[in-house]
Amino acid sequence: MPAQEQTATGPEAAAQQDVAAAIREAIVRGDFAPNQRLVEADLSRQFGASRSGVRTALFELANEGLVERVQHRGARVRAVTLEEAIEISEVRMVVEGLCAAKAAERATDEELSELRSIGDAMRTAVADGHVMKYSELNQLLHRRIIEISGQATAAGVVERLRAQNVRHQFRLALLPGRPNVSLAEHLAIIDEIGAHAPDAAERAARRHLASVIEALKTA
Amino acid sequence: MPAQEQTATGPEAAAQQDVAAAIREAIVRGDFAPNQRLVEADLSRQFGASRSGVRTALFELANEGLVERVQHRGARVRAVTLEEAIEISEVRMVVEGLCAAKAAERATDEELSELRSIGDAMRTAVADGHVMKYSELNQLLHRRIIEISGQATAAGVVERLRAQNVRHQFRLALLPGRPNVSLAEHLAIIDEIGAHAPDAAERAARRHLASVIEALKTA
């Protein structure tokens, strides 16, 4: 039974509103290991919130698929299996494909130059071997494309799905040689959006996510 | 200020566990009008549950997108605009396309004959002008295809989205001439799944949902 006070980074000031956000971040950052039990009383002490707040937060996180809840047995961090990670990526593949298509239709010149500058930054990040930086740009690019698409529903769906397999996504970025493959696919997406070619943009986005799925399978 | 006890169909025996399900059903069935305020105390009396249970339920429904919550101002039934209904259908289009493709890969002979029998039932329902029956078969077909695809993640996403625009979906089925168009598209999906042709099945599913979107726009 390990001690629970590992996060010494000042969590005590959490407003009891967004205790959900705090717990979510802790899970995503890996402070809570998969399958770790999340006892309401402990969390309430740890985050300086009431048990009701923690309880509400756990319900919310359960709906997002980040924690599992069993009647009278409490909550635990949900461990996303490889099969689930693949399923999630498959859904992301088609939904982000849709967003890429709509982005290709709607993107303004200003937004296009922003995407291209992200692409340039990715290129240099890969050239310089900055894996961490590339991973951030990766997320940024995906997010911006979805925002540009103006598809709020799709944005919500993808956001929820993305939170569930950050762990797998992250592990992927560390594979040697992976950034090079990924970079070309990302640049292709940007090009097709820049050409205002919806179908081609969708295909490019799907090709990229399909490649992610393949990488997941062989990891 | 109208009286709130309109549902006389014995809601008082609701176990405080699934009060969420009861409220959800009431919203979907139209017992609660869009934008109607949902006051916790009233609901607790109406469903014979504690305010805590109602509160938890409202949080859950908010996460599903069926109700809106504002800080200190309570919950109300979320009114799905036409734009949102279109967005939802767009996401459904690509996700159900994915499911159709996977169903075409995995469907057993038994499952195929089940799908075909649903198709036959739809045909006769349209021929006999049974709109209600057709609408039910419509839902059943979509659900079964998703189940056959074995994509649990996609199933969850679609289920959540479907609950949000039942109202629009339902209004659509009542359009004159609509069932005939819809029927042909459904049969095409079944055929392509039966032919174990993933790409064609995906295209057929997308064609169908695209047609739904067009119908929504002109409604």
Next chain:
DNA sequence: GATCAGCGGATCGTCAACGATCCTTACGAC
């Protein structure tokens, strides 16, 4: 030595009451 009933601790689910916040209405000043 293995199995099973009973007990105790731990944890969750529920409840009622309190405090905080916001909207509405009424009142007065300009």
Next chain:
DNA sequence: GTCGTAAGGATCGTTGACGATCCGCTGATC
């Protein structure tokens, strides 16, 4: 007549405590 302001009511958010349920352990029995 219009605007600003203050009281009142309604509703939500939070707290603390109680009861219900489940798991692990102990000890007796076969």
